[in-house]
Amino acid sequence: MNHTRPDFICIGPKRSATTWLADQLKFHRDIWLTPIQELSYLSGGFPGHHGKPYMAMRWTGREIAKRVIRNKGPGIMADRAFLRAAGSLANSTFDLAGYRTLFAPAGRRVSGDISPMYASMTAPEIARALPVLTNARIFLLARDPVQRFWSELSMHARKGTFGTVDYAAMPVVRAFFDDPARQRQHLLSDIVDRWRDGIGTDRLGILFFDDIVHDPEESLRTIVGMIGADWSKRLPGLAPGRNRKQGRVALDPNPDVRRAVRDWFGDELDRCAALFGTHGAAWRDRPPA
Template sequence: MCVGAQKGGTQWLYDQLALHPGFWMPPIKELHHFDAPGSRAGHARSILDRALSDPEGDNRRRAEHRRRLLEERDLTFLRAFIALREGATVEDYADLFAGKGEEASGDITPGYAVLEPPAIAGIAERFPRLKVIFMARNPIDRFWSALNMRLRRGDLKGRADATAVRRFAAREGVMQRSRQSVAVRRWRQAVPSGSFALYFFDDLVADPASLRRDILAFLGASPDVSIPIDVGFNRKSDLRKVEMTRDIHAAIRGIFAEELEACAEDFGGHAVDWATKKV
């Protein structure tokens, strides 16, 4: 289970695992069963409808976009996922993965970073062999990437300036999703020693091959098999992004001063230098 961070490289991780021959990953990247159940049913329905209406054409398009081809077990998963109702239990969630067979599988939902300790404890108790991954990113860059995503969607109006930064930070849930130190602390405390691994977005940028190797080793998968996707493939590389100016950087850094300090203390590694990074 990858529980964060939003805008921390989780799409890259999903793409790499989905095409690894030792994994069967769900045909939906983010299931949101524990933080927003039912919110992805419409997306699942769209995937299923496309697959049923034109199976060969849909898989051809998936191959062109470097996505894993759908099999019958994927359609079974989608039907079961769509059928989940409000109040679905952790056992209903576990049953979704019945089709994985002997292959490894998982759920990459950054939204699980905001779960409260009792919910996390329940997950850890039900899945005692669960491996948990957290992809950490400089809070300044992570916040700016999230703001850019909202701009592309049209959720934010006006110019991307320091005022927009403060407005976005004041939105409900934004700061909660930005507290990576809190999320890491909660998940680390809930799972057995050796079952939680923290990785850095910095390493994804600098050396994705080594990062992928480390993650696969943690998950008990072979890092040496052929994976039909470039290790540095970034599905979002062509998305429009607004340049971060010095004023914007300073405004975000001010908002996250305490979080930057907490990450440096708790994470070590790259996090020690996040606060002093230049634009």
């Protein structure tokens, strides 16, 4: 077992290009990502994965294609080894040594964990995970909190998460903003503070969603270099600007609701402007449209 694994951890938060990143990294010969895209093990273990269909080998055409891309070949033994380790963790108490075994199929390749829920980790949870964070490159994808909020709520509207309600109505939007379980995703400045306090100010890398949108190839080059992979080993087949979630229909709340959300985030946007400089100031100065 490689006792330095994982090599990197991306802590999200949700709707900040984590899926784009995972898709892109699978197209590098010296990067291996786990069959479960969002492990979320460090934030609560594996009980949520127990008994799920993806905890066993699947043989549909789509799953085989995904396996070939991820493993740069058939990858049957690698996936089986991962699933054995994952199955063991799903039936055990929190086990950091076991968590490391999830990355053993990577061999000599770079491997890591891209889990948006890590942005919600509390200080005690970060402290508990420190033994596997010591050698990992840890980075955050930072997005305008207001835009991220609307993107996440739009996702729930598409899925019908809260039933047949008007997801753009003020009471629903307010309830989503006030939900204590979601506040740790809403407030980007708190995420940065929690993680910097937990791992050290200088260890948290920050990349900006706006930069990914503006120049996806340069952003991807930066990430690939940061996690210790070789850009020259990137495979053809997926343009850096390709995002399979791009173009999905978003909510269209009325101007009063948009202004209200912008006001609710007012203090947070001021904190982001102080914390992130030019990027944060641009978020603060964006009109609520």
